[in-house]
Amino acid sequence: MTDVIGFHYTLKSDAGEVLDSSSGGHPMLYLAGSGQILPALDKEMSEMKVGDTKSVTLSPKEAYGVIKPELKMNVKLGQFPPGTEVKPGLQFRINSDPRSPMFRVINVLGEEVFIDGNHELAGETLHFDIEVTEKRKATKDEIAHGHAHGAGGHHH
Ligand SMILES: [Zn+2]
Incomplete structure (x- = not known):
């Protein structure tokens, strides 16, 4: 019962600066529960349906950690x-x-x-605008590899 979830995202800093975005490109694909993306985002998207959009704010602890x-x-x-x-x-x-x-x-x-050695985004509160674009059952290969395979974009 593992899903592959596709999504578009725009990541903004607490100051509103766009740090990263998938818009204009392919949606990100990931294997739910595999640790490929931040667990807090994974949890949000596991509860969303295809076409749903949501703004999610993550504390440093939920995102890339506090500064050490x-x-x-x-x-x-x-x-x-x-x-x-x-x-x-x-x-x-x-x-x-x-x-x-x-x-x-x-x-x-x-x-x-x-x-x-801190992650560049450690200590930052992050804002993600996400849109779920795809949900499907993971293939046996994907579960075995622990990651999602895109449409022709994945090589081993
Ligand atoms: Zn693979």
């Missing part, structure tokens, strides 16, 4: 692999564990590099 000060830190330029172009916006993991946070370089001051 311990993930903001200074490292030395010399700690980066030789040849790395260390500049604001560079993203990297501190170790090879795929569950470890993705860090971003915020600033470089001489030998000091200020990095932040």
Whole structure:
């Protein structure tokens, strides 16, 4: 009884700035309950019908988490692999564990590099305008893979 749900969305910050939107493109497709999208959004859409629209506000906790000060830190330029172009916006993991946070370089001051491992949207209250465009039963493959397969858009 697992569904695949398709939806269009516009994501706005608390200040009303549009951060992301699927409008003009294909709807997002996801496998309900798989963790492909934020659980709070998944829950809302599992209760909506095709064609329904809704505005949903998510607290930082329901969205990308609160800001963890311990993930903001200074490292030395010399700690980066030789040849790395260390500049604001560079993203990297501190170790090879795929569950470890993705860090971003915020600033470089001489030998000091200020990095932040918080999600870019951590600490933000987010507003989603969503429209459910599709609901269907997931295929065996989709359930086995743990994600939705689009119309020809999915490759392995
Ligand atoms: Zn797949």
